[in-house]
Amino acid sequence: MTSQIWDAELYDTRHAFVAGYGDALIDLLDARPGERVLDAGCGTGDHVAALAGAGADAVGVDASPEMVARAAARFPGIDVSVADLRELPFREEFDAVLSNAVLHWVPEADRAAAGLFAALRPGGRLVAELGGAGNIAAIDSGAGALRAGHGLPEAASPWYFPSIAQYTRVLEDAGFEVRAAWLFDRPTELTAPDGLADWVRMFGAHLLAGVDDPGAFLAELSERLRPVLHRDGSWWAGYRRLRVTAVKPRPQGAVRNGA
Numbered sequence: 624m625t626s627q628i629w630d631a632e633l634y635d636t637r638h639a640f641v642a643g644y645g646d647a648l649i650d651l652l653d654a655r656p657g658e659r660v661l662d663a664g665c666g667t668g669d670h671v672a673a674l675a676g677a678g679a680d681a682v683g684v685d686a687s688p689e690m691v692a693r694a695a696a697r698f699p700g701i702d703v704s705v706a707d708l709r710e711l712p713f714r715e716e717f718d719a720v721l722s723n724a725v726l727h728w729v730p731e732a733d734r735a736a737a738g739l740f741a742a743l744r745p746g747g748r749l750v751a752e753l754g755g756a757g758n759i760a761a762i763d764s765g766a767g768a769l770r771a772g773h774g775l776p777e778a779a780s781p782w783y784f785p786s787i788a789q790y791t792r793v794l795e796d797a798g799f800e801v802r803a804a805w806l807f808d809r810p811t812e813l814t815a816p817d818g819l820a821d822w823v824r825m826f827g828a829h830l831l832a833g834v835d836d837p838g839a840f841l842a843e844l845s846e847r848l849r850p851v852l853h854r855d856g857s858w859w860a861g862y863r864r865l866r867v868t869a870v871k872p873r874p875q876g877a878v879r880n881g882a
């Protein structure tokens with residue numbers, strides 16, 4: 624998993640779209656009051672607070688102490704703590720798990736899937752969204768070409784953007800029954816003042832590794848990508864989402880209470 628250090632305040636103030644777009648996942652999860660729900664990769668806490676506000680027994684974990692500290696400060700009383708998604712400590716205690724825009728930071732996808740599976744009770748459900756195959760391709764390839772032009776080595780990517788087939792295989796290998804999966808384009812406006820450059824500084828620090836003058840590099844990258852990613856006065860990133868719903872099967876022969 625990435626060892627990226629997050630500026631949680633900047634993340635909140637300039638990149639709030641990350642949590643905002645995840646609201647659809649809360650609808651899909653449809654948590655009932657009293658259900659115990661884990662937000663795996665809770666960031667600065669919006670979804671934990673929303674779930675708790677709707678009556679769920681909501682718990683959030685995030686690998687970043689900075690994010691967890693900000694979540695706790697923003698929403699006093701919510702249950703958030705630091706945990707690595709490759710080593711989740713939970714055993715069959717959640718009715719549902721939500722994960723938004725974080726699993727693409729965990730290239731060890733099998734370990735994350737195993738931890739999510741272990742955290743769920745039999746019959747528990749997973750709703751997750753991450754960057755899918757082809758996500759932010761223009762930024763990635765544009766920065767790669769620019770690095771090559773500057774004589775810099777290929778940047779080691781911290782990102783994992785699987786196809787539906789690849790991620791279904793990961794979840795099934797962990798034991799999940801995949802119920803549905805969608806891969807869809809979601810062009811995303813970059814609302815930070817310096818648009819594309821701010822996004823790369825926040826999320827793509829590896830693309831700047833070894834760059835002598837990051838400001839000049841980002842200006843050059845912006846000019847290259849302007850014809851593709853700048854329209855109607857704004858920068859737009861070519862986000863492509865992979866959304867999945869899956870269930871941890873009950874043991875054969877088990878029946879639900881009241882069923």
Ligand code: BEZ
Nearest residue numbers: 724753754758782826862
């Ligand atoms: C994403 O949400 O797809 C994403 C965010 C930051 C870096 C890479 C991908």
